[in-house]
Amino acid sequence: MMNLVLYVWRQKNAQSQGQMVRYDAKNVSPDMSFLEMLDVINEELISKGQDPIAFDHDCREGICGSCGLMINGQAHGPKKATTTCQLHMRSFKDGDSIYIEPWRAKAFPVIKDLVVDRSSFDRIIQAGGYVSVSTGNAPDANSTPVPKTNADKAMDAASCIGCGACVASCPNSSAMLFTSAKIGHLGLLPQGQPERKERVLNMVTTMDKEGFGSCTNHRECEAACPKEITVDFIARMNRDYLWASLTYQKPSARGGGE
Amino acid sequence: MAITGLMGFGFVIMHMLGNLQIYLGQNVEGIYALDQYAKNLRAFGPMLYVARFGLLTIVLLHIVAAFQLTKISHQGRPVKYYKTVATGSDYASRTMRVSGPIVLLFIIYHLLDFTFGNVNPNFHEGQVYANVLASFSNPLISLFYIVAMLSLGLHMYHGLWSLFQSLGANNTKYNDLIRKFALLATLVVVIGNISIPISVLIGVIKK
Known part of the structure; x- marks a missing residue:
């Protein structure tokens, strides 16, 4: 069992000023997940009639992208390739102080305590993070060949869960890794080609x-990403963006059109 | 940033190759190779001023781009963290906004020292070899040049890799190679240029 000192960002709502508040976490089991540790603190706070610490979470198995805390200055804590929910208390020592802060970015305003509004990511996706395909019967398997290397890379990019750790860890609060992963994922596949230029221009x-x-190009995002998405996708997006800026033409029809 | 940086890199390499001619000493007529090189450059006449104007434009555009990037980034995070730990970045990338201004100060001093001669202890236009000797014989001036070159090295090490990334000129196959190229080019420029004040101080280059 461990005793820890937590400094947690508490902020009543988006309008109010927040501050770091100290909590003593006693008898923390090393087998607890980080979020379970916060659950225990919240149980205590509730039993004392205080407002529990608000934080985002959902699947608690590293696939939904809901959780995300800045733990001791590192997005998702000290462990590589893990989300906050996958972090266990055995990563800390008895007597440690732990600073817990929300993601900090203008585009991620704090809603309450450790919860931030990441709908800016949704709007980036709405700008082009999709392929427009006609619905109907499923096409025959393998009717559209995809090179193995492209399929692998597209899958790497598609593993982005949109947690926002890249933005949080970036000294510039840049969202290039997230955006480039989405653009790279679709741009590597045949289905993504028709809208490739519009996609990169609109999303950027x-x-x-x-x-x-x-x-x-600090590469903090790559180090923080729980899915280990590399900055190669950022370069890929830059290349696509440059090419699209030079060659994109608005759709137009002459002659045969209406 | 990347394009002007790449142009700056080209200039730095050419400038160093020019500098290193100090080691060629005198030719049979007793003219220093470095002075002859300077004379040859001057022979370009008006083209020299086109080149100088071009370089000035590159530097100014680079600075404007730096200010723009810095402004966007500062606006990107209005509330700072209490604690941050760097894991992915390196010292060079984090100090770009320090090494850059040091290099700028250096460029200004360097022009005043060897182009205009205002701060040179014993300036004679066209006598480049003697002017270099006059400046670098002062250990403080040499030290400033050495510090400036180390800053340029840090700036180049991050910039040379970074520009490939920004221009999208990368491929997983060549990523390691680009890193090595950045390191090698940085070492060549830093060691090549720093060797000159050191050579003057220890007496390898003398009258």
């Missing part, structure tokens, strides 16, 4: 409009 424009910072 939306990303900038949402108020994310600029990328200066």
Whole structure:
């Protein structure tokens, strides 16, 4: 069993000023997950009639992208390739102080305590993170060949769960890793080709409009990403963006059109 | 940022190759190779001023881009963290906004030292070899040049890798190679340039 000192960001709502508040976490089991440890603290707070610490979580198995805390200055804590929910208390020592903060970015405003509004990510997706395909019967398997290497890379990019750790860990609050993963995932597959240029132009424009910072290639995002998505996708997006800016033409029809 | 940085890199390499001619000493007519090189450059006449204007434009555009990036990034995080730990970035990437201004100060001093001669202890236009010797014989000036070159090295090490990334000119196959290229080019420039003040101080380059 461990005793820990927590410094947790408490903020009543989006409008109010927040502050770090100290909590003593006693008898913490090393087998607890980080969120379970917070659950226990919250039980105590509730029993004392206090407001529990608000934090985002859902699947608690590292696949939904809901959880995300800045733990001792590292997005999702000290462990590599894990989300906050997959972090266990055995990563800490008895007597440790743990600073717990929400993701910090203009585009991720705090709603309450450790919960931030990540709908800016949704708007980036709405700007082009999809392929427009006609519905109908499923096509024959393998009727559209995809090179194995592309399929693998697309899958790597698609493993992005949209947690926002890339933005949180970036010294510039840039969302390039998230956006590039989504663009790379679709751009590597045949189904993504028809809208490839519009996609990169629209998604990057939306990303900038949402108020994310600029990328200066620190590679903090890559280190923080629980899915280990690499900055190669950022370079890929830059390449696509450059090409699309130079060659994209608005749809137009002459002659045979209506 | 990347494009102007790449141009700056090209200039830095050419400048170093020019500098290193200090080691060629004198030719049979007793003219220093470095002075002859400077004379050859001057022979370009008006083209020299086109090049100088071009370089000035590159530097200014680089600075403007740096300010723009910095502004966007500062606006990106209005509330700072209490605690942050760097895991993916390196010292060079985190100090770009420090090494850059040091290099800028250096460029200004360097121009005043060897182009305009205002701060050179004993300046004679066209006598490049003697001017270099006059400046670097002062250990403080040499030290400043060495510190400036180390800053340039840090700036280049991150910048040279970074520009490939920003321009999208990458491929998983060549990523390691690009890193090694950045390191090698940085070492060549830093060691090549720093060797000159050191050579002057220890007396390898003398009158």
